[in-house]
Amino acid sequence: MGRADMRAVYVEHFDSERPLSGLIVGTQPNEAPREGLCKVQVRASALNHHDLFSLKGIGLPEKSLPMILGCDAAGVDEDGNEVIVHSVISTDEWRGDETLDPRRTLLSESLPGTMADVVWVPRRNLVPKPPELSFEEAACLPTSWLTAYRMLFSVSPAAPGSTILVQGAGGGVSTALICMASAAGYRVWVTSRDSRKHSLALKLGASQAFDDGERLPERVDVVFDTVGEATWQHSLKSLRPGGTVVTCGATSGPAPSADLNRVFFLQLRVLGSTMGTRDELGRLAQFLVQTGVRPQIDSILPLEQARDGFQRMLDGKMFGKVVFTH
Numbered sequence: 472m473g474r475a476d477m478r479a480v481y482v483e484h485f486d487s488e489r490p491l492s493g494l495i496v497g498t499q500p501n502e503a504p505r506e507g508l509c510k511v512q513v514r515a516s517a518l519n520h521h522d523l524f525s526l527k528g529i530g531l532p533e534k535s536l537p538m539i540l541g542c543d544a545a546g547v548d549e550d551g552n553e554v555i556v557h558s559v560i561s562t563d564e565w566r567g568d569e570t571l572d573p574r575r576t577l578l579s580e581s582l583p584g585t586m587a588d589v590v591w592v593p594r595r596n597l598v599p600k601p602p603e604l605s606f607e608e609a610a611c612l613p614t615s616w617l618t619a620y621r622m623l624f625s626v627s628p629a630a631p632g633s634t635i636l637v638q639g640a641g642g643g644v645s646t647a648l649i650c651m652a653s654a655a656g657y658r659v660w661v662t663s664r665d666s667r668k669h670s671l672a673l674k675l676g677a678s679q680a681f682d683d684g685e686r687l688p689e690r691v692d693v694v695f696d697t698v699g700e701a702t703w704q705h706s707l708k709s710l711r712p713g714g715t716v717v718t719c720g721a722t723s724g725p726a727p728s729a730d731l732n733r734v735f736f737l738q739l740r741v742l743g744s745t746m747g748t749r750d751e752l753g754r755l756a757q758f759l760v761q762t763g764v765r766p767q768i769d770s771i772l773p774l775e776q777a778r779d780g781f782q783r784m785l786d787g788k789m790f791g792k793v794v795f796t797h
Contacts, residue, residue: 494777509549515610515797518780522584541586598753698721772794
């Protein structure tokens with residue numbers, strides 16, 4: 472590794488069928504991609520489905536290759552401050568909610584991502600890391616945990632004490648929803664096709680766990696759906712009249728049938744949610760400090776073993792976040 476190189480995990484080419492064939496654990500130039508960015512020495516990064524999508528060529532143009540992967544990071548800035556990196560990159564002139572900027576991107580789309588020794592970001596994207604959180608815990612927050620925080624506390628209309636359903640118990644967003652909602656006083660139900668994940672979800676604070684598609688004892692106030700096509704019909708059928716489904720993704724497909732008859736007849740609401748703001752990321756960190764809630768970490772691996780973490784996500788074996796140490 473030359474003086475101007477750094478360790479990095481990046482996508483070299485796309486393969487929709489064998490996404491890990493384009494994954495390289497190697498080195499990349501340690502250079503600022505453009506002027507006006509500040510350097511963060513990454514201490515920990517975390518894996519998201521967005522990284523698998525990038526390996527498949529979803530949302531990333533071929534002209535951007537090679538691209539360093541990773542949206543999540545915690546580290547130390549140029550002044551020695553411990554920081555969490557907010558991964559939503561808004562345009563310089565944008566003011567207000569960064570997620571509403573029509574030209575926004577995420578790290579690893581227009582700017583190189585976080586799975587490297589160094590990440591370069593606008594200074595406005597840095598949030599102080601509370602000393603109570605480890606770098607590994609803080610690295611879990613900027614994507615899945617922030618997404619869950621916004622879904623639960625900014626987008627969902629349900630107050631604490633309500634009954635909510637979380638579809639798919641094992642992913643980063645789902646485990647974050649279970650942990651935060653139970654700590655905030657919601658009655659949390661979850662679904663999974665994996666009985667092992669049932670018991671793990673109950674340990675995180677879920678009240679009951681059900682098989683995928685199982686009829687519930689009663690209808691719920693809000694369903695949180697990150698899965699899409701495979702769970703969409705069950706999500707709508709699980710809502711009480713006037714209930715709400717909050718969706719932030721569609722990992723199984725876009726659910727082409729919206730079942731509009733059910734939506735309008737039962738006056739259901741469908742609300743979309745994407746990531747979260749820098750201010751919400753700061754509040755999320757303080758929520759963890761105040762409640763003692765901590766991210767569910769599936770495994771912690773050195774950056775050199777990133778391929779093992781990607782394989783674990785691809786195989787659907789993870790429960791919580793896969794974190795890489797740098």
